[in-house]
Amino acid sequence: MRGNELSLEQRGKIISLHQKGLGYIKIFQNSKFMVPATQRIIQKWISTGSVANKRRTGQIQSQHGVSISNQTVRNLIKEKGYKGAVARKKPFISKRNNLSGFISCKVGESLKPNCLRKTIKHGGGSIMVWGSMSTNGVGKLHFIDGIMNKDVYQSILQKNLLPSVRKLRIRGTVSFNRTTIPKVPPKPPRNEAWEYLDPDFTKKLVDSMPRRIQAVIEAMGGPTRY
CATH class of the missing domain: 3.30.420.10 (Ribonuclease H-like superfamily/Ribonuclease H)
Incomplete structure (x- = not known):
């Protein structure tokens, strides 16, 4: 836990109060946890279903004794048969299309929906x-x-x-x-x-x-x- 971060127990209490229907102000009055922190915890729980922090590279290194760098990650991805590439541009078909500009896919998968970036010709509109x-x-x-x-x-x-x-x-x-x-x-x-x-x-x-x-x-x- 870094600095004045809320513990998992404290975060759990915030979620419990939120599930009871309390708003940010009511949660602050009941727990004294600041509203901005409370808001971040609740939003994270809604979007990920968890209040725990993501594992950091230092945690991986301490647990597995491996130095994790950007190059290490790239080497592992390449070893598994994936390659980095800018997503091919194809006319928009459905919401399945990948929205990001940089993806990883295996050789021969460049036209799969999750390896594409949707485009609309000439800035939108249709004829x-x-x-x-x-x-x-x-x-x-x-x-x-x-x-x-x-x-x-x-x-x-x-x-x-x-x-x-x-x-x-x-x-x-x-x-x-x-x-x-x-x-x-x-x-x-x-x-x-x-x-x-x-x-x-x-x-x-x-x-x-x-x-x-x-x-x-x-x-x-x-x-x-x-």
Whole structure:
């Protein structure tokens, strides 16, 4: 115990009074333990379930006769098959993703959820688009405003599906029933980058789809190397 630290018995008394429903002031009146110390003990008990201090390096050294340094810890971690690495950045998927920037993982585990740091592109926010591509290049690109529902999706298909099929020279019978022929709006500037995608690039993406789908299945919906 260091300095004027409260003993385990005193800390236990604080927790006992807290469990009886007493606030910090009432605990002080009953025990004379200062409010800041009482607050720290209760918060520690709530977060860890214990009021004991964490073991310090000096305690480990005195009990096991081993000098514990940062290098000793690193050597032991390496010996157990782990390596230090900055967590890979992958788009945010769930709360399972590790929030810290520096983690330890075994070789081959870099894409496991607890070895990742979640990221959100461009500082947050989102944008939803409908697009299509084939080995011949890209089809139409449609930016979606608001919430997607069946009516919005049907409207998108009416405006973009058949024109994309014709543009991509997709063979076979393709039909889509519609009651009205929508007017085609002028092409906005933000679509130009999409139009300039090289067919060789889209061919590689399309050809890789079986591997990508299999990777997602094996990862049970989690991050993949793609």
